[in-house]
Amino acid sequence: MTEAPSVRELGAPAIVIMAIASALTVANVYFNQALLPAIAADFGVSPRDAGLIATLSQLGYALGILLVVPLGDRNEPRSLVRILLIGVAAALAAAGRRTDPP
Helix, strand or coil: CCCCCCCCCCHHHHHHHHHHHHHHHHHHHHHHHHHHHHHHHHCCCHHHHHHCCCCCCCCHHHHHHHHHHHHHCCCCHHHHHHHHHHHHHHHHHHHHHCCCCC
16 A cells, blocks of 8 residues: 655744735735826826726736636646746836836
8 A cells, every 4th residue: 555645834923924924915905906096196197097996906816816726736836837937027227217107
């Protein structure tokens, strides 16, 4: 009879770190809402247009959950993380090059 491979359980510190990382990731979607009046004033746009920042970031987060999370079930995690980090870096670089509102 063959034994099943042993599975190493996560310790309490690892669980706490992952919980904090998850909380910060979700909170990051909402942090920009407090800055919207300052962003609107700095870029000289209406509050409605500045509000698109919050709307689009929440839509992007929702799309990420719906489209990217299932990839974790089908792909090797290390290569998936590498590809996603490259994609995020490219998107941030493109956003950072903008000097005017969209």
